[in-house]
Amino acid sequence: MRLVGRRVRRNEDPRLLTGRALFVDDVQRPGMLHVAFLRSPFAHARINEVDVSMAREFPGVHAVYTAADLGDYWRPGPLLVPPPPVEGSVFHERTQVPLAKDKIRHLGEPVAMIVADSRALAEDASDRIFLDCEPLDAVVDLERALEPGAPLVHDDLDSNIAALVPQRKGDYASARERADVVIRRRLVYDRGASAAIENRGVVAEWDRLTERLMIWDTTQAPIPIRNGLASMLGLSESQVRVVAPFVGGGFGPKIMMFYPEEVLVPWAAIRLDRPLKWIEDRSENFVATTQERGQIHDAEIALTRDGRILGVKDSFLHDTGAYDPYGLTVPLNSQCTLLGPYDVPAYESEFRAVFTTKTIVTPYRGAGRQHGVFVIERLLDAASRELGIDRIEIRRRNFIGPDDFPYANEVIYQDAAPLVYDSGNYEPLLDKAKEMIGWEKFVAEKQPRLRAEGRHVGIGIVAYVEGTGIGPYEGARVQVEPTGRVSVVTGVGTQGQGHYTVLAQIAAEQLGVGVSDVAVVTGDTDQFHWGSGTFASRGAVVAGNAVHAAAKEVRHRMLELAAKHLDAPVEELEVADGGVRLIADPERHIDRGQLASLANPLRGAVEPGTEPGLEATQYFGPYRGATASGVHAAIVEVDPETMLVEVLDYVVVHDCGKVLNPLLVDGQVHGGVAQGLGNAFYEELVYDDEGQLLNASFMDFLLPTSLDVPRVKVGHLETPSPLNELGSKGAGEAGAIPTAALFVQALEDALAIPGFEIREIPLHPSRLWELVRAAKGAEEAE
Amino acid sequence: MSDRHTVRVTVNGEPRVAETEARTLLSDFLRHDLGLTGTHVGCEHGVCGACTILFDGEPVRSCLLLAVQAEGRTIETVEGLAPDGRDHLHPLQEAFRETHGLQCGFCTPGFLMTLVPFLEENPDPTEHEIRMALSGNLCRCTGYQHIVDAVQLAAKKKTDEGGA
Numbered sequence: 012m013r014l015v016g017r018r019v020r021r022n023e024d025p026r027l028l029t030g031r032a033l034f035v036d037d038v039q040r041p042g043m044l045h046v047a048f049l050r051s052p053f054a055h056a057r058i059n060e061v062d063v064s065m066a067r068e069f070p071g072v073h074a075v076y077t078a079a080d081l082g083d084y085w086r087p088g089p090l091l092v093p094p095p096p097v098e099g100s101v102f103h104e105r106t107q108v109p110l111a112k113d114k115i116r117h118l119g120e121p122v123a124m125i126v127a128d129s130r131a132l133a134e135d136a137s138d139r140i141f142l143d144c145e146p147l148d149a150v151v152d153l154e155r156a157l158e159p160g161a162p163l164v165h166d167d168l169d170s171n172i173a174a175l176v177p178q179r180k181g182d183y184a185s186a187r188e189r190a191d192v193v194i195r196r197r198l199v200y201d202r203g204a205s206a207a208i209e210n211r212g213v214v215a216e217w218d219r220l221t222e223r224l225m226i227w228d229t230t231q232a233p234i235p236i237r238n239g240l241a242s243m244l245g246l247s248e249s250q251v252r253v254v255a256p257f258v259g260g261g262f263g264p265k266i267m268m269f270y271p272e273e274v275l276v277p278w279a280a281i282r283l284d285r286p287l288k289w290i291e292d293r294s295e296n297f298v299a300t301t302q303e304r305g306q307i308h309d310a311e312i313a314l315t316r317d318g319r320i321l322g323v324k325d326s327f328l329h330d331t332g333a334y335d336p337y338g339l340t341v342p343l344n345s346q347c348t349l350l351g352p353y354d355v356p357a358y359e360s361e362f363r364a365v366f367t368t369k370t371i372v373t374p375y376r377g378a379g380r381q382h383g384v385f386v387i388e389r390l391l392d393a394a395s396r397e398l399g400i401d402r403i404e405i406r407r408r409n410f411i412g413p414d415d416f417p418y419a420n421e422v423i424y425q426d427a428a429p430l431v432y433d434s435g436n437y438e439p440l441l442d443k444a445k446e447m448i449g450w451e452k453f454v455a456e457k458q459p460r461l462r463a464e465g466r467h468v469g470i471g472i473v474a475y476v477e478g479t480g481i482g483p484y485e486g487a488r489v490q491v492e493p494t495g496r497v498s499v500v501t502g503v504g505t506q507g508q509g510h511y512t513v514l515a516q517i518a519a520e521q522l523g524v525g526v527s528d529v530a531v532v533t534g535d536t537d538q539f540h541w542g543s544g545t546f547a548s549r550g551a552v553v554a555g556n557a558v559h560a561a562a563k564e565v566r567h568r569m570l571e572l573a574a575k576h577l578d579a580p581v582e583e584l585e586v587a588d589g590g591v592r593l594i595a596d597p598e599r600h601i602d603r604g605q606l607a608s609l610a611n612p613l614r615g616a617v618e619p620g621t622e623p624g625l626e627a628t629q630y631f632g633p634y635r636g637a638t639a640s641g642v643h644a645a646i647v648e649v650d651p652e653t654m655l656v657e658v659l660d661y662v663v664v665h666d667c668g669k670v671l672n673p674l675l676v677d678g679q680v681h682g683g684v685a686q687g688l689g690n691a692f693y694e695e696l697v698y699d700d701e702g703q704l705l706n707a708s709f710m711d712f713l714l715p716t717s718l719d720v721p722r723v724k725v726g727h728l729e730t731p732s733p734l735n736e737l738g739s740k741g742a743g744e745a746g747a748i749p750t751a752a753l754f755v756q757a758l759e760d761a762l763a764i765p766g767f768e769i770r771e772i773p774l775h776p777s778r779l780w781e782l783v784r785a786a787k788g789a790e791e792a793e
Numbered sequence: 794m795s796d797r798h799t800v801r802v803t804v805n806g807e808p809r810v811a812e813t814e815a816r817t818l819l820s821d822f823l824r825h826d827l828g829l830t831g832t833h834v835g836c837e838h839g840v841c842g843a844c845t846i847l848f849d850g851e852p853v854r855s856c857l858l859l860a861v862q863a864e865g866r867t868i869e870t871v872e873g874l875a876p877d878g879r880d881h882l883h884p885l886q887e888a889f890r891e892t893h894g895l896q897c898g899f900c901t902p903g904f905l906m907t908l909v910p911f912l913e914e915n916p917d918p919t920e921h922e923i924r925m926a927l928s929g930n931l932c933r934c935t936g937y938q939h940i941v942d943a944v945q946l947a948a949k950k951k952t953d954e955g956g957a
Contacts, residue, residue, distance in 0.1 A: 020890050025879035027898030028886040030831015030871035034899065037830035131816060208835040208843055208933050209899040259833070259899025260933050293836040507897030507934050674893045681936030682896060709840035709931070717927035717937040746936075 014520040015737070018674040022527060023511040026257075033256040035212040035227045040286035043214075044073055046276055047133035047289075049123040049140050050298065051115040054149040054702020055162065055368040058113055062141040063123055069139055071132035074283060076124045076275070078112035084278055085109055088269045089239060092338030095423045100176040105165050106336040107371060109271045115144065116164055116333035117368050118702055119298025121271050126279060126287060149702030150368045153307055153328045157365060164333055164366035173335045174364040178346060180421040181357030183313075186322030190313035194393045198308045199771040200382050200751075202330065203694040204300070205375040205686075206714055207506075209259020210291035211300055213272050215280035226253045226277055231266035232544025234502045237536040239269060240277055248540070255534035261506030262686070263374040264301040266546050267337060272299075297707035302696060303341060303375035305330030305367075306382045310349075312390040313357075318400040320409050322357030325349060325386060329379075331364040332371040339364060341372060341379035343425045344478070348748075349383030350420050350430075352437045352474050352640055353409040358422065368702045374546065376686055377747045378425075384475045385772065388752035392759075393768065402756070403445060406474055410437040424636070425547070426481040432638040435666065436730045437474060440642040443726050444472060444664040448644040462763070467651050468659065469761025472644040475749040479639050479667070479741025480552030480732075484632030485542045487554060489518050489561040491569070491625040493611070495589065495604035497522055497529040499562075502542025503554045504534035508743065509675040513551055514558045516672060517737070521562035522569070522603065523586040541630070548639070548741025551671055556631035556735045564627035572606050572625070637732035637740040641665040643684075643749045645721075647757045654776035654783070656692060656758065658721035665745055666728045669738035676742045677725050683746015684723050689715040691751040695773045802863050804829065805873030813860050820844040822860030823870060831871040831902050835931070842930030845903040846870050852907045871902035874909065885909060885947045894943035896934035904930050908944055916955075917948055 026032040063075040078085050087106040094102035111120045123140050127133035148162040155161060156171040164171055187193055214227040224246060230236050230253070237253040244251075258265060272289050280287040291299060308327040314320055329342040342362045350358060395405045411418050413436040420430040445451075453470050461468045487501040499518045503510065515529035522529075532538050542554075566586055573591035574581045577599055585594050590602035607625045646660040663680050670676050693713040697705040706712045723746075731738025755769040758779070767786040774782075796815045801808065804827060811826040818837070823829045823846070835843035837856045844855040847869035874883040882890065885908060895901040904927065911918070911926040918926070923944045927937060 021893065023898070024890040024895060025882060025886075027895055027901055028871075028882060028889055028905070029875045029879045030829070030902050031879060032898060034830075034833070036824070036834070039825070039828070129814075131814070206933060207897075207899075208841055208931060209833070209897070210835070257898065259835075260897045262933070293838065507895075507899075509896070678893050678896055678935060678939060681938045682934045683936075685936035686933070708838055709836045710838065714931050714933065716929075716931065717924040717941065720936045720938070722938055722941075723936065 014516045014526060015671055016669070017672065019512055019516055019526050019672055021509050021512040022515055022531070034209060034259055035214060035229050035256060036290045038214045038227045038288070040214070040216050043286040043288055044126050044128060045130040045133055045288050047125050047130055047137055048121040049125065049137040049142065050119045050121055050295065051111060053115055053144055053146050054118045055147040056115040056144040057147060058111060058115060058144055060143040061122055065139040066125060066136040069136040071128040072125060072136045074126040074279065075136065076279065077122065078110040081109060085112065088274070088336050090338060091268050091336050092340050094174065094339055095176065095343060095427050097176050097178055097423050100174065102174045102339065103168055105173065105334050105366070107271065107334040109274045117370050118704055119295065119370065124275050124279065126283060149700065150366065151698050151700060151702050153305060153330050153365050153367065156367055164368055171366040172363050173331045173366045174339055175361065176339060176346065177361040178422040179359045181322065183322040183324050183357040183359035186357035187313045190321050191316040192397060193311055193313045194390060194397060195311040196389060196393060196770060198310060198386055198389055200304055200306045200385060201773060202302055202305045202696045203690050203773065204297060204302050204696055204712065205262040205264050207260030207262055207265070210293060210296045211265065211270065212290040213276040214286065214288045215277040216286035217281040217284060219284060222250060224251045224277055224281065226251065228253055228255055228273060229258050229265055230255050231261045231504050231506060231546060232268060233504050233534045233536050234540060234542045235268055235544060236273060243274065244278065244281065252537045255504035258504060258506040261545065262376045263378060263546065265506065266544055267301045267371065267373045293709065294707055297704060298370055301371045301373040303372050306345060308386050310386045310390060312394060314394050314398065316398065318394065318398050318405040318408050320353055320355050323349065323355050323387065323390070324359045327362045329362050329364045330367050330369065330372055332367060332369045334371050335364065336371065337373040340425045341374055344379035345382040347383065347420065347422055347424050347430050347478065348380040348476065349387050351384060351387045352411060352435065352476050353387065354411045369698060376683065377744050380477060380744065381748045381751060384749050385752045388473045388749070388756070389770065392756050403441065403472060407438060407441060411435065424478055426636060428635045430478065431635060432476065433732050433734050434730045435638060435640050437640060439728055440640060440664045440666060441474065443728065444642040444644045444662050447662040447664065447724055447726055448646065448660060453646060466648060467761045468646065468648045469757045469759065470646050471753045471757030471760060472642060473749045473753045473756060474642045475640065477548065477639045477741065477745050477748055478636045479548035480633060481547050481549055481636035482632050482634065483543060484630050485554040485557050486539065486628060486630040487557040487561045488539060488626065488628040489558060489565050491522065491565060491603050491607045493604050493607045495602065497524055498532065499529055499558055500532045500539045501554045501558065502539045503545045503550050506545065508550055509672065510550055513671050513675060514555060517555055517558045518562040521566045524589060548743035552637060552735060552739050552741050553631055553633065555671065555739060556737055557629050559737055560629035560631060561627045564629060565625055568625055568627065569603060569606050572609055573601050576601055576609060631735065633734050635734065637668060637734050639667045639740040639742065639745055641745050643753045645753055645757050647754065647761055649758060649761045654779040661721045661723045663723055663746065664726040664728060665742070666730050667742040667745065668732040668740035669729055670727050671737070671739055673727060676727065679742045680725050680746040681723050683744060684750055685715050685720040687747040687750025688720060690747065691754045691772055692774055695775065798861050800860050800864055803867045805869055805876065815859065815861055817860045818856050819858040819860045819863050820855035823855060829870050829872055833899050833902055835900065840931065841900070842907060843900045843903040845906040845930065847906055847910065850910065852910055871905055874905060884950060885912065888943040888947035888950065892939045892942040892946055894935065894940045900930060900932045904932065904940060912944065912948060917952060918944065
């Protein structure tokens, strides 16, 4: 029976629904102490003195550490992703430190660590620490950060430039010369926070009798955390076990290695020989968990009169925050994803990553891709107006054709490999989205009628691609146990994507069992210790194909063993009915549990060259990622007085290759759209000139609620990836990537103010009102 | 610093007693003093709704109450919805599973505890009523659509059973 591709409900749900799933803050250990951090109240300051003497004497306090107490353990964190091999690029590696030593570089940077009997006592004690600082001018605005004489985030550099990466394809200058029209825009995309409902947390316990360190961590990458910690602490990798249990939302920021707390809590647990727990609270999360988004683009597009793109040029600034441990993944994604599903013959792009005195920037769902999509889609919208070509038509004319794959973009992607689209078929996505949203009827009938009624209703449509499923690799071990249960173990962590189900589906299909017969373990380094993590929409693609390969091998072993036992050639056997049977004589059958026992005999010998057990381990390492694609369309209404926006209809037509479980992909898409919507309309981290975050609470940083997020209609088209046997591509970020570009287009259509263009994100009613007022003022002045 | 109080509550039908500090939040008391870790904490300022429990039958945010305020009260948490374990789910839990109404599952207990009394009072709600009822609980994974579907499914099943 085909199990892959079906709407299977999830194996993990009963535990989560009944409150019986382990999250990090649920871990309780005997004798456990609690950790709090003193965090900098300044964005930028020189530290004169950190006096912890009163805090150390505070009742219930076991230890207080500053940078000076860490000795050799104090060192900047590792560089997670090296810069791309691009000629002419510059990269200044300045990674975060465990505790600020001489200088504070962002609000909330940890300065001291307090260990006490309870979290409340640790926080009480942190008030007794005397932090003597000399505040410095903050570096908040990206452009001012690069002006001569701007305060420097890192004093040893000449400027606040963290990196510069120029990339090109074709000859833009000559494309521009040949162009009938060149359109130039400045586009701004401001910061947001992922705001997973579960904050971060670490629990560490050192067992001095077995000399093993146990860590529970809300990480998306338990294996690299284990390897890095073992190295830092001078332990063997096998002495460290990292478990990422159920994790309450990841979205990217839970894979920043290493957060200071991840470095310090295990170290102190060993030193104090006590289990320690640190759980981030929401106000810490707003300053201590990585953020994303700030970019300013100066972009231009060169086109022929009939709307064909001849070339695109873009120069942008990217806010990397105070440090750059994640390398250039985010701006590279922006740089590459700008090219979208379009045939762009010439591209000249250069970005400068800029240090600011703000929280570190690392990928958050979309991971910079949405900026690229925003830029190209805004340019196409402007071109559509300028050239008088319909919005849909101008996109259609520029799509890469279905026969043009693999399509080489000649730039280097975030995985350090050339950006090559493996497969795709874009026009049917556009047609289907157009049909599902009812484009023709809306434009011809509904919109004129509603406008006549005085309503401001508009429609929009945008396209995008998403590079997913990148390497290096993941692995999986699949085993049939003598009870007949099947276990699948993999190294990726899970944060709600449904790995316990989708990986079970893949194994179950090969082994002829039910999905609920398969128990999946993820995120426990004692069970599987090779792998990198859950990011870049890669879990289902990379771990999925590893499970597929391992399950196929187990299936092969079952057949071979059964052939011996049933005295029949493999070709005459089939996996069915929970075991193996003769195709011609189904009565001659052996169940899989028996086979598992035969594979692990208690007497006799396992034949040389074979391994015991019905078990196999396989790895999957794609040499490049699989490119998913899609088109989103929406109808929105805006109240011209209050500028409140209501989404009346929302359609996503998505191609993530072979869909493994449509129910779960729908869920991923819905959630992505909700985050994209939040990103476009509600979520803005408001920093003042001193680098203070003015809205660090859920009272002021607004997340979309059930009243704000529309019902999303999802259509699936499947262009299988030729790069993996399952044909799958990632789906995790698709919902979030084009949302902002879509909303601004639909809003412009709704407002219908001549010449009015939205060139920034996020919007909120008051900002939209200002923009509209400015546009109307300009119109009246003319 | 010893400011400890004995708090007696009835939780999921069982009398429970524990000693705790005056400043302990009810959410922390349930999670850490009583070991009922199904109630989750997302913001501790009353916005996200992850810590929602029933307090004398009413949904409340347990992070906005002190444990000592619960003295003598009756509390229900997510663990009480399926007391016989995960093979015997509450109909609303079943509906969440059927419709994929949860992803990471962290906010889910709060949604369930908000929705159980809502469905009792509104056995046949409209989508808008459901969305109003949900609007005080934040979910970052699902976009709410499948949660709305779950509530509709649970309501429909209950109505069908009632009519049969």
